[in-house]
Amino acid sequence: MPDPRQPSPSDVELLAAAQVSLNRHARVLAGLGRLFADHGHQLYLVGGSVRDALLGRLGTDLDFTTDARPEQMQAFLRDWADALWDTGIEFGTLGVGKDGDRLELTTFRADSYDQQSRHPEVRFGDNLADDLVRRDFTVNAMAVQITAQGPGEFFDPLNGLSALRAGVLDTPAEPEVSFGDDPLRMLRAARFVSQLGFAVAPRVRRALGDMAPQLGRISAERVAAELDKLLLGRDPVAGIDLMVETGLGEVVLPEVGGMRMAIDEHHQHKDVYQHSLTVLRQAMELEEPGSPPDLVLRWAALLHDIGKPATRRHEPDGGVSFHHHEVVGAKMARKRMRALKYSKQMVDDVSQLVYLHLRFHGYGDGRWTDSAVRRYVTDAGPLLGRLHKLVRADCTTRNKRRAARLQANYDDLERRIEELAAREDLARVRPDLDGNEIMEILGIPAGPQVGRAWNHLKELRLDRGPLSREEAVDELLAWWNRERS
Known part of the structure; x- marks a missing residue:
C-alpha cells in the first residue's frame, strides 16, 4: 500500500500498521476486489475503516465506496455474500456479511443540502475525489484502492494522514x-x-x-x-x-451544562458539573475488565446529580442543601431520555439509578434494619450491581478519612446483603401466599382486593422476612378483618 507522497518516518509507521490490520481481512478484501474488477467497477476502502486501520484498531466493520450503482452491486454480490441487506439502498448503500465481516458499500456520493432540512438530496457521484471532499473530517477522507490482489494504492488528497498524526x-x-x-x-x-x-x-x-x-x-x-x-x-x-x-x-443535553452553578465565597459546595464528570470517570474504572462498556451505568453517572440546580437552597447557617435532588433528577432524566426517543427499558433503568443513588447515605454507620436492606435490594432489582458501582463512584471527597469511612460503610452494606441473601431469596422477594391462595383463603374472586392483600403481604415480607404459612394466613385474615370493618 505505497504512499504517493514522500512519507515521514511516523507516516511509515502508520502505513505499516494499516497494512498489518488489512492483512487480517486479506481473503475478504481480495475476493471483493476481484468481484468488482470482473464487473468493471472501482472499489475503495474508505472513511473510518482507513482511519482505524492506520491507528491499528480496525474491527470487523468495513466501509467501501464505489462507482457501481446499488442495483448493479445487488446483482453480482447476491451469490458471493453470506448475507445481504438493502435497508440503506435509497441512500446508495448495501450491507454485506462475509466470513464474519460486516461490509457497507456505498456508491460515490455528491449530495446537496438546502441547509435547512434534516436530510440531503441524495445524488450519486462519479469519482473518488468528489466523494472524499464531502466527508465530515479529513481523518475520514482517506481511501485505499481494493483490487483483485487486495489493498492497493493509498489516496490522501486532503492531508488526512498528517491530521491523524497530529x-x-x-x-x-x-x-x-x-x-x-x-x-x-x-x-x-x-x-x-x-x-x-x-x-x-x-x-x-x-x-x-x-x-x-x-x-x-x-x-x-x-x-x-x-x-x-x-x-x-x-x-x-x-x-x-x-x-x-x-x-x-x-x-x-442542557441538563448537563446546567450543573455548572455559580459558587460564591459564602456558600461553598462542590462544582456539581465537575463532580459529575469525576463520577463518570470513576464509574468507568469500576466496569468489569474485559467486558463491553456499560452504557446504562455511564448515563446514570453523568445524570445522577442533574436535579441539584433545581433544588439548591441557601441555609441560614451559610450552608447549601439539595433536598430531594434524587427525586427531581430522576424525573428530569426520564423526561430528557424520552425526548431523545430511548427505549422504555433504558429510560426506566437510568432514571431508577438516579433515584436510588442517594439511598445508601441513609445507611449511616451500619444501622440499617434487615427490612431496610431488603427494600434497598428489592427497589434496585436487576440494577443492584450497577447501583453498587454508581454509589461507590459518587464518592469524590478529597478527605481521605471520610472517603475511607464511606467505602467501609458500603462494604458493610454489601456484606449485609450477602448474609441476608444466604438466608432468603432476596433476588425475588414475594409474598408468602400467592394470588390463588389469597382468593381461596378469603373466599373472594379476582379483583382489586386481591391486589391490595398481595401488596400487604409483600410489605410484611420486606419488613419481617419469610413467614411460615400459618403466620402468613393469620396476618392475611387480620388484615382482611380490618379491611372489612
Whole structure:
C-alpha cells in the first residue's frame, strides 16, 4: 500500500500498521476486489475503516465506496455474500456479511443540502475525489484502492494522514459549509474527541460555537445514537466538555451544562458539573475488565446529580442543601431520555439509578434494619450491581478519612446483603401466599382486593422476612378483618 507522497518516518509507521490490520481481512478484501474488477467497477476502502486501520484498531466493520450503482452491486454480490441487506439502498448503500465481516458499500456520493432540512438530496457521484471532499473530517477522507490482489494504492488528497498524526479534527471544506450540510457532524466531532482522543482545530471549535443551534434540525434518534457512541468512548468526559463549552450541549443535553452553578465565597459546595464528570470517570474504572462498556451505568453517572440546580437552597447557617435532588433528577432524566426517543427499558433503568443513588447515605454507620436492606435490594432489582458501582463512584471527597469511612460503610452494606441473601431469596422477594391462595383463603374472586392483600403481604415480607404459612394466613385474615370493618 505505497504512499504517493514522500512519507515521514511516523507516516511509515502508520502505513505499516494499516497494512498489518488489512492483512487480517486479506481473503475478504481480495475476493471483493476481484468481484468488482470482473464487473468493471472501482472499489475503495474508505472513511473510518482507513482511519482505524492506520491507528491499528480496525474491527470487523468495513466501509467501501464505489462507482457501481446499488442495483448493479445487488446483482453480482447476491451469490458471493453470506448475507445481504438493502435497508440503506435509497441512500446508495448495501450491507454485506462475509466470513464474519460486516461490509457497507456505498456508491460515490455528491449530495446537496438546502441547509435547512434534516436530510440531503441524495445524488450519486462519479469519482473518488468528489466523494472524499464531502466527508465530515479529513481523518475520514482517506481511501485505499481494493483490487483483485487486495489493498492497493493509498489516496490522501486532503492531508488526512498528517491530521491523524497530529490528532486533530478538521473539515475538508470550510467547517461552516460542512456543518451546514449536516449539523450532526458537530456532535460527531465531540464523539471522535471521546473515541480517538483527538482535539478539534481552532476553526472547527469556532464553528461549533457559532452553529450549535443548528443541531435542532437533527432527529432525536440520530442525536441519541451519537451521544451513546460518545459515552461509550475511551474518554467521554472530553467529548462532553467540548459539547458544554461550545453550546452543543445546550441544544441536545442542557441538563448537563446546567450543573455548572455559580459558587460564591459564602456558600461553598462542590462544582456539581465537575463532580459529575469525576463520577463518570470513576464509574468507568469500576466496569468489569474485559467486558463491553456499560452504557446504562455511564448515563446514570453523568445524570445522577442533574436535579441539584433545581433544588439548591441557601441555609441560614451559610450552608447549601439539595433536598430531594434524587427525586427531581430522576424525573428530569426520564423526561430528557424520552425526548431523545430511548427505549422504555433504558429510560426506566437510568432514571431508577438516579433515584436510588442517594439511598445508601441513609445507611449511616451500619444501622440499617434487615427490612431496610431488603427494600434497598428489592427497589434496585436487576440494577443492584450497577447501583453498587454508581454509589461507590459518587464518592469524590478529597478527605481521605471520610472517603475511607464511606467505602467501609458500603462494604458493610454489601456484606449485609450477602448474609441476608444466604438466608432468603432476596433476588425475588414475594409474598408468602400467592394470588390463588389469597382468593381461596378469603373466599373472594379476582379483583382489586386481591391486589391490595398481595401488596400487604409483600410489605410484611420486606419488613419481617419469610413467614411460615400459618403466620402468613393469620396476618392475611387480620388484615382482611380490618379491611372489612
